[in-house]
Amino acid sequence: MNATRLAIPDVILFEPRIFGDERGFFFESFNQARFDEAVGRSVTFVQDNHSRSVRNVLRGLHYQIQQPQGKLVRVAVGEVFDVAVDLRRSSPTFGKWVGAILSAENKKQLWVPEGFGHGFVVLSDVAEFLYKTTDYYAPQHERCIIWNDPTLAIEWPIQGEPVLSAKDMKGTAFLQADVFA
């Protein structure tokens, strides 16, 4: 497993070692000891999520202002562009974003720590998105920043308008959003 810190160093891209043979493939999709070593601390996950979306669906930018969730995300079907936005005011990279292509083919995983907004857009006909979270879903603490916020200026690799949930259409501007200390 290869672990690479991105331009926001707390965000880590994992590339698992794939064992292919005539039957298909095998890889460790999660290894607690290796994960903790790469992150540099002990991380506990409490929830696993799985969503399916069609092309151009954009989910995000989501976070929980209390009970913040670290997320280890991956794609089992299709391809997405996945984004993490640093929402920690005290961070040197506050308001910056990083993105990565995650796909069933490349099997990459992104570690999006607590204190980040998270979202993705689907680049294939369908995508199945799997992720582990470090805290439970708490809708009362859920916040959404609008995907196309001009201050964040995320370069989503799509043409035209994405497909959004009613909730995500009403996302807040970054400059008005609740953020972390």
Ligand SMILES: Cc1cn([C@H]2C[C@H](O)[C@@H](COP(=O)(O)OP(=O)(O)O[C@H]3O[C@@H](C)C(=O)[C@@H](O)[C@H]3O)O2)c(=O)[nH]c1=O
């Ligand atoms: C996220 C979540 C949703 N739900 C329910 C609430 C709702 O009825 C339905 C769909 O929820 P949403 O529209 O919020 O799902 P979705 O837009 O996929 O939300 C997810 O987006 C990505 C980008 C993230 O980062 C996740 O943390 C999460 O916020 O599922 C749960 O029961 N548990 C959960 O953990």
